[in-house]
Amino acid sequence: MPDAFGLAAIITKFALYLGVMAAAGTVIATLMFRLDRTRGLAVAFAVLGLMATILAFSLRGANLTGDVSGMTDPEMLGLLWTTPVGTALLLRLVGLGLLIAGLFIGRVGIWVSVLGGIIAIWSFDHVGHVSGRDTTLLDIALTLHLLAVALWIGVLTPLKRLASSSATYASAADVGHRFGVVAMVTVPALIIAGGYMGYKLVGSLEALVGTGYGQALIIKVMLVGLLLGLAAANKLRFIPALRSGDPAAANHLSKSISVEWLVILAVLGTTAVLTTNLTLPT
Numbered sequence: 001m002p003d004a005f006g007l008a009a010i011i012t013k014f015a016l017y018l019g020v021m022a023a024a025g026t027v028i029a030t031l032m033f034r035l036d037r038t039r040g041l042a043v044a045f046a047v048l049g050l051m052a053t054i055l056a057f058s059l060r061g062a063n064l065t066g067d068v069s070g071m072t073d074p075e076m077l078g079l080l081w082t083t084p085v086g087t088a089l090l091l092r093l094v095g096l097g098l099l100i101a102g103l104f105i106g107r108v109g110i111w112v113s114v115l116g117g118i119i120a121i122w123s124f125d126h127v128g129h130v131s132g133r134d135t136t137l138l139d140i141a142l143t144l145h146l147l148a149v150a151l152w153i154g155v156l157t158p159l160k161r162l163a164s165s166s167a168t169y170a171s172a173a174d175v176g177h178r179f180g181v182v183a184m185v186t187v188p189a190l191i192i193a194g195g196y197m198g199y200k201l202v203g204s205l206e207a208l209v210g211t212g213y214g215q216a217l218i219i220k221v222m223l224v225g226l227l228l229g230l231a232a233a234n235k236l237r238f239i240p241a242l243r244s245g246d247p248a249a250a251n252h253l254s255k256s257i258s259v260e261w262l263v264i265l266a267v268l269g270t271t272a273v274l275t276t277n278l279t280l281p282t
Contacts, residue, residue: 005059005062005063005066006063006276008059009056009059009063009276010272010273010276011272012052012055012056012059013052013056013272013275013276014268014269014272015048015049015051015052015055016049016052016053016056016092017268017271017272018045018048018049018265018268019045019046019047019048019049019050019051019052019053019096020045020049020053020092020095020096020117020120020121020123020124021121021146021149021150021153021154021268022041022045022150022153022154023042023043023045023046023048023049023096023099023117023120024095024099024114024116024117024118024120024121024147024150024154025117025149025150025151025152025153025154025155026038026041026042026045026154026157026158027042027099027102027103027110027113027114027116027117027154028114028117028147028150028151028154029151029154029155029158029179030042030110030154030158031110031111031114032151032178032182033155033158033175033178033179035155035158035175037158037161038158039103041157041158042099042100042103042113043100043103046096046099046100047100049092049096049120050092050093050096050097053089053092053093053096054089057077057080057085057086057089058071058072058077059071060080060085061073061076061077061080064076064080084126084127085127087123087126088123088124088126088127089123091119091120091122091123091126092120092123094116094119095116095117095118095119095120095121095122095123096116096120097116098112098113098115098116098119099112099113099116099117099120100113100116101113101116102114102115102116117150118147121143121146121147121150122143124142124146125139125142125143135200137196138196138197138200141193141196141197142193142197144189144190144193145189145190145193145194145197147186148186148187148189148190148193149190151182151186152183152186152190152231152264153264155175155179156257156260156261156264157257157261158175159172159175159176159179159253159257160253160254160257160258162175163176163242163250163251163253163254163257164250164254166247166250169242169247169250172242172250172253173239173242173243174243176234176235176238176239176242176253177239177243180234180235180239183231183235187228187231194224198217198221201213202214202217213274216270216273216274217274219270220267220270220271220274223263223266223267223270224267226263227260227263227264227267230256230259230260230263231260233256234253234256234257237249237252238252238253238256239253
């Protein structure tokens, strides 16, 4: 059972994952699918990511000193700034700052926002279990994995909003169909990259089933499997029905997206525990 600092670190990392991934995913989905009315959503998630970024950095100081005073200790935080933790902090501040700024600077701003989102996602290559392996292929796999996850998260709320009004059913069907086409590439990439990282980090079947890290990873994989099932129902049943003019399909799609969000939150929570409270098998 984690102590108070450990629990705070898990909650903060969950908020960090949610903020960065949802903000980046929202602007990427906005660019790819020409979505409207997403600025407020992207800004809200980006602000959450910024707050979690700063708090997570401060908590590192507290964890090192074993005392809450470490959260504001200039010497300790200065030391952290010179490590990969500081690099990740800088990338997240710059990335999320660009993401927010791009939303307010006109037509080319969406490209600035997408660049900022990618930079913020790239920050995860510098800290965590993958960063300790120091292999380019793992770094690429993690970045591709996170970009695919971000896009998936980013399209959900705008799609649900479109499916919630009869005036935008056609738009919901169109966005859902185009996302389904893109997902034919991104979902296999997500699975392949995730599987490769899991294999490299866990190393063996015995470690997968016999360690806390491996067992948490199994839970995460099961949750992702549930997500894939929900996504398949959307792509193969609800979206085609909505495209054919069935208004009941919009309600089914909206409920399915709500369940997807709950599962995604569970996945992010499990990931926060994996990367904060559990050590890799040796």
